[in-house]
Structures are given as structure tokens and as C-alpha cells.
Amino acid sequence: MRSILILNGPNLNLLGTRQPEVYGTTTLSDIEEMCRTYAQAIGVNVAFDQSNHEGDLVDALHAARGTHHGVVLNAGAYTHTSLALMDAISSIALPVIELHLSNVHAREEFRHNSFIAPVALGLICGFGARGYTLAMDALISHLEATE
């Protein structure tokens, strides 16, 4: 069975508690539940991880190799700063979809740059919590087309 890791970065554990106008009111555990239900419906395995620490996210990406077939990554603010995450993605040879709840391109200039985009399979942003299931679909279609 195909397996997807959904990996969330810094501050996303606080989702649903502030800035609802930007990020909505859905919590991270609501999103996990949504993805679990969707995974069951489409017959894939899904696992979740979240960390506020850059190195832990690098470790989680390394650990995904050999365990999962692809990753949906919301790296939060590390998207815009982290060469380490870019290198980790390049080194694991797994398809990674970059995901953001908000449309980062409609926001501050400093959110327009992504160190992840050049090494990601693709990017989904601006669809709120629904983006996670859209990303799962995109990943599964990619795997079906390439395996």
C-alpha cells in the first residue's frame, strides 16, 4: 500500500488558535483527521509528524526514505530560510509536495521566496486545510503515473 508522510513545521501545532483570517479555524488535529479519513477512502496509508525544530524536520525527511513513498511538507517559515531542508529533500529522492495554507504569493515579499520549491515535485498554496487532501491526490497521481 502506498504511504504518505504529512510533515508540518514550526508553529503549525498552534493552528486554529490565532490569525483565523489568514489560516482559518481548523486545528492541526482536525487536518490530520481529515487526511486520515481521506486516506482510508482512497486506500493509502498516511502518517503525520510536526516539529518546531529545523533539524528534526531534516531527520523526519531522512527517515521517510524507505518508509513512505512521498511527502506533503508544510515547512512553515523554514520554507523561506532553510537550505538544510532544501538539501534534505534533494538527498532523499522522494517526491515532496510543498504546501501552504495561505497564498504566500499574495502576502509579504519575504514569503515569496521558497528554498523548497526548486526541489519539490510541485506546490499547492492558498486553499487552506483542503490543500492537504489536494496534495495527497497530486502525490498519488504522480506515484501512479511513475511507478
Ligand code: CA2
Ligand atoms: O501558509 C502557510 O501554511 C505557511 O506555511 C504558514 C507559516 C508561514 O510562515 C508561511 O509563510 C506560510 C506560519 C505558520 C504559523 O502557524 C500558525 C497559524 C495560526 C496560528 C498559529 C500558528
